[in-house]
Amino acid sequence: MDISVVIPLLNEDESIKELYDWIARVMQSNQFLYEIIFIDDGSTDASWDIITTLHQNHPEVKGIQFQRNYGKSQALDAGFELAQGAVVITMDADLQDSPDEIPELYRLITEEQFDLISGWKKKRYDNVVTKNIPSKLFNWAARKTSGLSLHDFNCGLKAYKNEVVKTVKVSGEMHRYIPVLAKNEGFNAIGEKVVQHQARKYGVTKFGIDRFINGFLDLITISFLSKFGKRPMHFFGLWGTAMFLFGFLSAFYIGAMKLYRVANHIKTILITSNPWFYIALTAMVLGTLLFLAGFLGELIIKSNGHQKHYKIKSRLTE
Template identity: 35%
Template sequence: MNTTAIEFATHPRSLSVIIPLYQEEDNVAPLLARVHEGLASYADPWELILVDDGSRDGTTQRLKQEMTRYGQHVRVIRFRRNFGQTAAMQAGFDAARGQVIATLDGDLQNDPADLPRMIDELFARDLDLLQGWRQRRQDALIIRKIPSRIANRLIGKVTGVRLHDYGCSLKVYRAEVIREIRLYGEMHRFIPVWIAGVTAPQRIGETVVTHRARQFGQSKYGISRTFRVLLDLLAAFFFLRFGARPGHFFGMIGIGFGVIGSLMMAHLLVVKFGLGEDIGQRPLLFISILLLITAAQLMTTGVLAELLARTFFASTDRTHHCIAWQSDADQAGWHVEKDNAHS
């Protein structure tokens, strides 16, 4: 860990460990102790990036104390308000300097001692992402386990990236791959899916990891998360298949409606002029008109979506304002390192 920034950034196995925290005051001290114990045998340089996602308890103060205690390899980023786990993880990715990046939760349920083995496995299997699999989860059956199993199977079926445990935050990435994607909303649940958009699915693997029951604090997730996962899954499917060409998605539906409406209208024209029947009060007339109008709206929406997509890809990244600290050997305590982090 006594390496320069340049040496750290260029070392092939330099490690950045990113841990987002929100309202985890009691977990901070044991978490840092466990991370240092777990990485004590790691022979290569590493850093620890702790992202405080706008906690309102004593998490921030505990982080400052522990950062000063452990030294310069411990870095803290604090959001001015709560932006969510996805934004916290993206801020950590932006701040990370290692060639290998690992993420885990701040609730002590993931075991940092798994990291050295996972990093060795990442390189041995030549993967871009190694996903943790909590084979023996220490969570409530109804609130956490059952919804998670349903979500994992549904995600794998819809996206084609089949993993046992999408929800496990314990992951190890190659830095150059994870930096090719930008996380926003609640995309952290689908990181393997997004990575599959920039690398081959065969380069995404999983391995069994240790999972412990929560000792301090309360879980931030409940049964309601299942419904959000369904909405996020729909968004993930859309962006993966049509993110760069949304006009095709709306256009195909619009063309389908337009063809059906046109066939209905052609049938009515034959009935009107060929058979001489009155079609003014027929429900089929109103349905065909509705389909044609809907088709026109969908086609127009597709054009607007194409314009928005091109604007999005050409635009600069959004920034969440936050404060970051890093232990400084030349100053007492800590100092402000930078004023913002991208997410």
């Protein structure tokens, strides 16, 4: 199979059929062997009914229905697990991503030997205040933190080698950072393509201020995981040891000074009256806790496999 198109969606019943027809036209005109995988992330409208009808009439359509809304990352993870195409393309279901980009994305992966191509919506048709400006700030911070020179981490239109989606594990709300996750797994041939962005035709955007805030929190998380995700002891152990040594040496100094004053009949005060005693004690306790956190992190990494944080209600694959 040439291409798998993975489409996560939430309450997009007005656009699903139109999107399918558009994708099918592009695929057939280019003679691609393809499958379309819709992941219904807990829709409350008629989205799943439409996907079921499409599956019954078109065998290349497959579907996964979640028990409830788990998020885009979980939807992509389920779609990646099912995808069989040599090239996997992701896009949103709201018709703002153009299927006409698929042939060139496929060529870049198969002929130019890229591992991943990320779309760049250079000209956007979103609200300037609620989406454009926050998106620019977010992408600037993501570039500085990740070291990847991509202009649009949020773009849902991306293309991957099948090997990439089978290797990268997407959880939480890390779908924005799949290029970073791929880079961390050793896939360095990451490129970018300017893609057409279209104004929303149906429904309303799912973007809110909470997603903007969560994006920056996830950025901090992915930055930490990139450096210490597989060796947490290198971070927690280092700082834990440093803090413990600082506290121990401070306590030793306080004790030595107390003994010196007593030996020389110099007026002294109780050690517990010295504020440095509590600073030293706190540093030793925090240092021990940080060291234990690193140790437990190492144990968790070695004992836990990849766990799925979603429940599938229905599946249309045959």
